[in-house]
Amino acid sequence: MDTTAAKPGRPSEALSATQLQEMYYFARLAREVEERLIILFRQSKVIGGLYRSLGQEGESVATTYALERRDAILPLIRNMGALMTVGVRPLEIFRQYMAKGTSNSRGRDLNIHIVHIPDPDADEPVIVGPISMLGDSIPVAAGIAMGARMRASMTSARAAAGEARDRTRVAMAWIGDGATSTGAFHEGMNFAAVQRIPLVVVAEDNKYAYSTPISKQMAIQRIDERAAAYGIPHEMVDGNDMLAVYDVAKMFVDRARAWEGASLIGVDTMRMQGHAQHDDARYVPKAMLDEWALKDPLVRYKQTLLERGVATEEQIGEIDRMAKSYAASEADLAVDEPMPDPSNVTRGVYAGDDFAVPRVEFVKSPFASGRAGLQTRHHV
Amino acid sequence: MAVITYLEAIRQALFEEMSADERVFVMGEDVAAYGGAFKVTEGLLEKFGDKRVIDTPISEIAIVGSAIGASYMGMRPVCELQFIDFIACCFDMLTNFAATSRYRNGAGVPIVVRGPSGGGVGGGPFHSLNPEALFLNTPGLKMVEPSTAYDAKGLLKAAIRDDDPVLYFEHKYLYRRIKDEVPGDDYIVPLGKAAIRREGSDVSIITFGAMVHTALDAAKQLEADGVQAEVIDLRSLAPLDRDAILTSVAKTSRAVLLYEARRTGGIGGELAAILAEEAFEDLDAPIVRIASEDVPVPYSPPLEAAFLPSVEKVVARVKGLIQY
Numbered sequence: 001m002d003t004t005a006a007k008p009g010r011p012s013e014a015l016s017a018t019q020l021q022e023m024y025y026f027a028r029l030a031r032e033v034e035e036r037l038i039i040l041f042r043q044s045k046v047i048g049g050l051y052r053s054l055g056q057e058g059e060s061v062a063t064t065y066a067l068e069r070r071d072a073i074l075p076l077i078r079n080m081g082a083l084m085t086v087g088v089r090p091l092e093i094f095r096q097y098m099a100k101g102t103s104n105s106r107g108r109d110l111n112i113h114i115v116h117i118p119d120p121d122a123d124e125p126v127i128v129g130p131i132s133m134l135g136d137s138i139p140v141a142a143g144i145a146m147g148a149r150m151r152a153s154m155t156s157a158r159a160a161a162g163e164a165r166d167r168t169r170v171a172m173a174w175i176g177d178g179a180t181s182t183g184a185f186h187e188g189m190n191f192a193a194v195q196r197i198p199l200v201v202v203a204e205d206n207k208y209a210y211s212t213p214i215s216k217q218m219a220i221q222r223i224d225e226r227a228a229a230y231g232i233p234h235e236m237v238d239g240n241d242m243l244a245v246y247d248v249a250k251m252f253v254d255r256a257r258a259w260e261g262a263s264l265i266g267v268d269t270m271r272m273q274g275h276a277q278h279d280d281a282r283y284v285p286k287a288m289l290d291e292w293a294l295k296d297p298l299v300r301y302k303q304t305l306l307e308r309g310v311a312t313e314e315q316i317g318e319i320d321r322m323a324k325s326y327a328a329s330e331a332d333l334a335v336d337e338p339m340p341d342p343s344n345v346t347r348g349v350y351a352g353d354d355f356a357v358p359r360v361e362f363v364k365s366p367f368a369s370g371r372a373g374l375q376t377r378h379h380v
Numbered sequence: 381m382a383v384i385t386y387l388e389a390i391r392q393a394l395f396e397e398m399s400a401d402e403r404v405f406v407m408g409e410d411v412a413a414y415g416g417a418f419k420v421t422e423g424l425l426e427k428f429g430d431k432r433v434i435d436t437p438i439s440e441i442a443i444v445g446s447a448i449g450a451s452y453m454g455m456r457p458v459c460e461l462q463f464i465d466f467i468a469c470c471f472d473m474l475t476n477f478a479a480t481s482r483y484r485n486g487a488g489v490p491i492v493v494r495g496p497s498g499g500g501v502g503g504g505p506f507h508s509l510n511p512e513a514l515f516l517n518t519p520g521l522k523m524v525e526p527s528t529a530y531d532a533k534g535l536l537k538a539a540i541r542d543d544d545p546v547l548y549f550e551h552k553y554l555y556r557r558i559k560d561e562v563p564g565d566d567y568i569v570p571l572g573k574a575a576i577r578r579e580g581s582d583v584s585i586i587t588f589g590a591m592v593h594t595a596l597d598a599a600k601q602l603e604a605d606g607v608q609a610e611v612i613d614l615r616s617l618a619p620l621d622r623d624a625i626l627t628s629v630a631k632t633s634r635a636v637l638l639y640e641a642r643r644t645g646g647i648g649g650e651l652a653a654i655l656a657e658e659a660f661e662d663l664d665a666p667i668v669r670i671a672s673e674d675v676p677v678p679y680s681p682p683l684e685a686a687f688l689p690s691v692e693k694v695v696a697r698v699k700g701l702i703q704y
Contacts, residue, residue, distance in 0.1 A: 105485050108483060115484065131476075133476050136441070139446050140446070143445060184473075187441045191439055191442035191446060357486025
């Protein structure tokens with residue numbers, strides 16, 4: 001089962017021990033943030049539903065880890081790991097889930113619907129949170145990458161040749177198996193393929209779209225075969241093997257950055273809980289959950305780190321404690337923050353009404369002193 | 381000033397805005413080599429190249445969705461829909477996503493979605509739509525529809541420079557039938573401002589698009605009967621120029637709401653509500669709506685003529701209103 005054994009030439013071979021630990025930290029932090037959200041949910045402090053990514057933290061982190069700081073991410077509801085990896089402060093998640101006036105959307109939108117559109121030329125991540133009309137994020141992701149490419153070409157007209165490529169942004173969008181059945185997904189994928197847009201789509205086969213099994217979603221056997229229709233490279237990967245996911249993601253991200261076009265990663269994984277907390281997922285066979293519980297991505301990745309001597313039990317225990325206490329302290333901060341001022345309800349629909357939008361707060365990970373290139377990743 | 385067609389005025393606006401601002405680009409079906417189904421974008425490819433004049437697959441969701449994404453990155457996309465009827469294919473992207481973006485997270489969407497609207501040319505059920513009512517209930521979008529070549533150019537330039545998503549409806553009946561004097565240099569027609577096309581004291585005909593010309597023809601006939609009709613061209617449907625509407629009705633005390641879309645649930649209902657709420661004391665007669673019949677747009681000329689508002693229908697209804 002261990003596909004993470006070292007093979008020469010794998011991109012993950014180039015990751016330092018600090019980076020390998022950092023990936024573990026992000027995945028653990030995503031899980032701990034959601035564990036705190038469960039507590040807040042049970043205290044009726046979460047407004048609306050709570051959507052767990054349990055079992056999918058590893059692939060969310062490992063795909064995002066292949067990106068550079070300026071790149072764009074379009075996570076869906078089960079990609080908390082992506083937000084943690086680009087350095088979104090956990091406080092932002094708690095504010096959003098509790099509909100606080102201090103949240104990124106100022107209480108106007110749900111859960112992880114966080115958006116960060118930086119100045120077009122700024123070295124900051126682009127974040128477009130989930131678009132609930134699933135599939136819509138694919139054309140939008142294609143447009144972000146296309147727009148950034150156009151923008152890079154514009155400024156490069158005044159700069160040295162070759163600079164444009166360095167200034168572009170790769171877009172990465174995640175999409176569940178159910179959402180790949182939409183027309184928007186098809187239109188966006190096809191457009192990105194024709195225009196050779198630097199887009200990497202992570203198609204997650206997590207076995208169920210709400211209650212609908214993948215067998216009722218598509219007649220193909222592997223989700224990545226969706227990409228064959230667009231004539232773009234695609235690969236299926238064990239989604240609970242973080243380094244295997246990273247390897248494929250890095251290969252496709254590098255390809256996108258070299259302006260060689262779009263690609264799709266098929267991720268084989270499992271949604272370990274219901275669609276949201278109200279859903280007991282009784283339609284999922286227990287044997288299936290038991291089988292996948294043995295393949296938990298954090299447990300497997302921890303094992304890899306131990307086997308390779310990248311980290312000790314003590315070090316991993318320390319990361320676990322750090323993530324847990326950080327999530328708890330961030331949740332505590334958010335609880336006391338104010339709800340939105342209702343007198344602002346009609347503001348900010350159109351330009352010219354400069355109703356303040358809080359910028360997303362980014363934080364550096366405790367591991368960001370690692371390899372060159374990642375040092376400033378989380379410091380925006 | 382040169383006299384040019386409504387269609388040439390739209391093209392001139394695109395040329396000028398693309399020349400002045402390298403962030404502006406055009407995308408849509410058959411817009412590049414072919415120059416668009418109605419030739420609105422003819423010559424753009426030669427001047428600006430295929431990076432800024434993009435032929436897309438037949439994918440309205442991808443056209444509008446990617447335009448939104450590109451606008452996030454500082455670009456100013458202008459999307460052409462080959463017929464405005466196809467806007468239904470990207471309705472979700474416009475109403476659920478683009479329109480809510482600024483309100484949700486402060487992310488503005490400076491895009492223009494333009495396309496040929498309206499009937500009177502035998503376009504039938506799939507090529508004759510007047511879509512404004514579909515979007516009137518969606519805050520966050522702006523909508524304009526010019527009736528003159530001057531406005532066609534000025535409104536499109538304003539729409540491209542606007543920081544919010546603007547739906548720009550160009551009435552295909554007017555493309556080559558309407559010509560007027562258009563400055564060859566830079567000007568805009570501001571969004572949200574109506575124009576008085578004809579002054580009158582007896583009745584206000586509040587309208588826009590091709591119906592402005594129907595109203596003006598009707599006003600000429602009514603003048604022979606001693607009725608002075610004022611014709612208000614809304615130009616912008618969102619935001620509406622409420623002051624212009626209320627000022628005119630305060631003067632004339634009678635309101636006719638003339639629009640080419642189907643009557644029920646149309647913009648006339650909203651205008652009537654505004655007048656009922658804010659001009660009740662000014663009115664001397666019931667508010668009258670003149671619109672198309674509540675059926676799909678029929679194809680054959682006698683059917684379409686029976687379906688659409690006409691000069692004769694307007695004259696007859698206004699005469700009835702004056703006698704109230």
